[in-house]
Amino acid sequence: MLDVINPTTGKVARQFPLANQKIIEKKLAKAAQAYPEWRALSFAERGEYLRKVANTLREQSKKHSALMTEEMGKPVVEALGEVEKSAGGCEHYADKAEDYLAPQEIPSDAKKSWVQFQPLGTVLGILPWNSPYWLATRVFAPALMAGNTVILKHDSHVPGCAEAIEQAFIDAGVPSGVLQVVITDHSHAEAMIRDPRISAVSFTGSTRGGSQVAAIAASEIKPAVLELGGSDPAIVLAGADLDKAVDVLATSRFICAGQSCIAAKRLLIEESVYPEFVEKMTQRLAALRVGDPTQADTEIGPIARDGLRQELHKQVEDSVKRGAKCIMGGKIPEGPGSFYPVTLLTDVPLDAAAFTEETFGPIAALRAVKDVDEAFSIANATVYGLGASIWTETNKGAKLAARFEAGQVAVNGIVKSDPRLPSGGIKRSGYGKELGPHGIREFVNSQQIWQGE
Template identity: 60%
Template sequence: MLIATNPYTGEKIAEYPSLNETQLHERIALAYQAFPAWRATTYSERAEVLRAVATVLREHKSRLADLMADEMGKPVKEGGPEVEKAALCADHYAEHAADYLANEVLASDASLSYVCYQPLGTILGILPWNAPLWLAFRFLAPALMAGNTCVLKHDPHVPGCAAAIVEAFAMAGAPHNIAVNLPVTTPSVAAAIRDPHIAAVSFTGSSAGGSKVAALAAAELKPSVLELGGSDPCIVLADADLERAADVVTLSRIINAGQSCIAAKRVIVEQSIHDDFVQLLKTRLEKLKLGDPRSFDSDIGPLARDDLRRNLHRQVSETIAVGAQCLLGGEIPATPGFFYPATLLTGVTPEMAAFREETFGPVMTVIAADDFGAAIGLANDTDYGLGASIWTENDELAQRAAKLLNAGQVAVNGIVKTDPRLPSGGIKRSGYGRELGPHGIKEFVNAKQVWIK
């Protein structure tokens, strides 16, 4: 059984039957059987389907936001925009897929030589709980518009969200089984990857989980895209707009109760403004309200699970024990639900847990740097490489930082975010491959070279 637990109350809210291995393969076969007809559709026909799905999402935005609040604790004032973003992704690829995948003519000794982009088949998407709608459509929209069919193996803690996503396709009148839900427990993932009807794998989740998925997919000679964990640095230099930087850094770190791979997790501040900037952060963090994720008054909902909260508290406690200062938070509340308060740690150094490990929760870690060079060195001192950001009014330093920072994407004077128009992904233990933009839709296609004399 897949059990949905409300992190606000800690109580079980629903049970969903999970598939056994025979049923798993039967469900995958449905998407495989739907592939030939879907592949034969035109881009405009596929676009009509994706736009209809986007319309259904928007019509049911409130219900879907409530469902996310109940299953993983996302405040509804964040859940509604997540549904809108998922719909935007469907609309984006509906409009641009044909251009992204247009034949690419290349000069050679042929009369005509070109590359065409054709679908691979049935793609397995293995998804996490922290953005149930957005991360699903980040996978679904480009894969479907490329002509693939999709099998959705969502996180077992958000089974209602998974069912609602596939339900949206049915409500939109989409062809049967172009997107199939695979409600199984985590140990069954290996069988899904090995299923001969699966052509490729998309995985979003932890680095540890990604390593296992990558090994299984490679053993089957199946391509994979991995979007894994992050410990994103955010550099704040002395010439930055500190008020604006503090606003955006706080938002980046606190959205979704800090449970985001691309949140600003290590805030590296130039020494001359360190104390002033810490005070700006503290002022903002201490105003945030923990509360019922179904209430629009709540700024921070509960963490998704108690084990995640315990691990986060371990990281905070270990960091404080070796010399960091805790200016705010740092204690588990004596209230129901899996809450963790907005926490501000300063005096953090590279050997500490909050620097070395990914912190998945509302914990702001501040590190002092002597100058630009030292800040870049601290930023790159990590096994991860997902996103990074820098705040400065110096264009030359900003451009240098963009080249020097070891990350899949860099934001200057802004928040690191995912956008359907732009590619997103990581390096090192943050994964490989790209999602979104023109690059993302080309991950699960056959780039076929055609030579004609």
């Protein structure tokens, strides 16, 4: 049995049985059996099912949000927002999938030639714990609307969330076997990827885990989409709206208690406005409310697990040892739960852990830069390439955006995932895209048709 620990209390919230090979076999067989009929449905028919799922998620939003809060500590207001975003993702692909996958006529030496998009089979989604509903939606909404069936292997720390997602599909009347979840440990993941009934893999998680998944999928000649770690830079130049930049970057960095892949993790501030920015950021962070995530006024809940908190604290200690100044926070509090205080590090050296590693927690790391060239030199000096942002005059920012080595860039705004736009990284942040028209085409066969006389 798996003990699920509530990170707010440190106590066991529930026990959950892990799936064995016999259960996994049944789910694989069921997905394969459901595929032909699901594929044969029209886009309109599949879309109607996804809209019913969206309605079910909204109707039961308090149940779903409470599970996130209990299992991984997400503040209830954020959790409710995630459920709504997931429902919206279902509706987006219900509305747009047919357009995204419309056949494309391409002139050639044929009388007529075109590309049409066909489903692959069953897609396996391997997911983390930090956004258990939205990250699942990013896999199942496009994959299902393309005509595939889906099996989700959630992180074993959020089994209640995983089970509730499957139940939402059952409650919505989606045919059996179209969407299933498996709660198991990593020992079964490789066998699932290698199983011939799995046609493609989508993985969200650590760079190390992604490397292992990529190697296994490649050895089986199966496509994979990887959304991995990040150490996203945010550049703030003189002339930017500092009040707006501080407010948005604080939100970006501390959402989900800082446990977000696309959070702004390295803040690079032009030296002429650095003192003012630090002062404003200090005031903004001091106002954040840390506490019980079940309360509506809580903005920062606990870290998902104590082991993650300990690792985060080591990164803070390393950064201070190397010369960073700890303006606030930086100490593990007494009491139950895996809380970590809002922490602000300034003058962070380039070799400090806060700049060289991905920090997954409520830590803002700031450094002054002399000009835009130094800012981009530091911004791109990382093995990661997920997201980035720049704060400056709008036209200038749009021109400078291409200098980032990152999969997505926000100009005077927050880096976020949007069902209308492709999301994904480069370098050790992964490959392939999720969401938008690009994301749904990761799960299809782009079939070329040549027609003669």
